[in-house]
Amino acid sequence: MLRRGCHKPSSIFTTLLFIASLTIGCSEDPPEPAGLPPPPLLSSPFPFKILHRLDGIARLTWSLDTRGCPIDSKVAEEVIGAALGEWEAAGVRFTPAKRGEAVDLLIGWRPPRHGDGLPFGIGEGLIAHIVEGPRSGDDASWSIHLDSTRQWNVGERQPTSLAPSDQVVLPRRGDPHLFGVLVHEAGHILGLGHVPQENSVMRPIPSLGNTSPSAADLGGVHSLYGGGSDHPSDLTICSVDGDGFPHPVAPVLRGVASWPDVRWRGADLDGDGAEELLLRPRGAPTEGSGLTLLFFSGPALLTTSEGPVAGLLSGELDLIVGKDAEGATILAQLLGDGTTRALRLDGGHLPLSLAGKGIPWQGDWGVADSDGDGRADSSGGPRPRSDPASQEGVILEHDVDGDGTIETLVASERAADGTRSMTWRGRRGLASFRAIDVALVDIDGDGMLELVARGLVGTEKN
């Protein structure tokens, strides 16, 4: 059976709202905290959203549930096969299940109330959803359920010869397009959530006629399962060998950290011993959308993302991660006037809420507000020098070869594309590689630090 690589604590199924005019809303986004502005539906610097990760996608089997299928089943199968085939560009292969073979994905029509989630027709009209077995009631790992009370537009594939004429219902304006809905739902099955980008098939309000996954949609699938081609805004998670050479250990995170617009760092937000990645666009907190969190499981595999959240945190100021007296995670920034802005991240997950006055906290780099007066006791010690603005020189110090002696990573001046030549200096080896910036982050929580590099170009032995 095909299972999620990691189970989200909140829900075991994802509900997808389709609105009658072919607009789609979705209930899987975490609710915004009361009193905070709603997230702007602006173009986000973060190209995709991750709901879950499947254990494997080398070959996914699908089957049509012909019970209640309102259109000719041969036509339905043709549309399903073509829609799922849109994801082949991402390296995903959906194939019809052979007789007796386990079914990874079942596609079927259901009446509005069928007991596995919100009834279809709620609000403007929820008309499709995905659901994981066994909650679906189907003998399949995952299901796409479609509202059997709607007229489904199959476009060019509307049967004229295959189906009896009394079953042929010509599509009306506003009828949902089966092909586009299935491409969108298959994106959810693969683990993608909604994004606002115009050209994405994961838009909650899809643009008609756009039924091919965008480069960013494909990048989301590549970030989960591997593949894709290198770009300066990629983040690559590497182990570092004794000579300091970085070796990728997980699918490259495609296009997540465009340089110099996005700042990033690692921190263990949820206290499980493994660090998450925090991404923030530069700019004032009022500009655009903000913080995005990436969560990993097992050997550094991306499993979920949260955000982006609007406002609250500046992309220009350092982001301090700490704990308050109750153990809640605090994200804080030092404002220019000596005051702090401290936000609580309960359980290490969004939403954020204002920490409030009188809450003492201790942050990294020695920054703290130990009396909770809203002013930092000190501005803390030196920060990691991976910032885009940082100069040439030593940017990391770490015992790479475990011999008890600290090696240093020395960066050259930036080239026009932002990359710098980086060289480990120490007792052993002189490994060099090019990257825009790097940080040491324990992504897999094993106590050994991974080197995460933006825009990693390659390695070369000197």
Ligand SMILES: [Zn+2]
């Ligand atoms: Zn959706």
Ligand SMILES: [Zn+2]
């Ligand atoms: Zn259902």
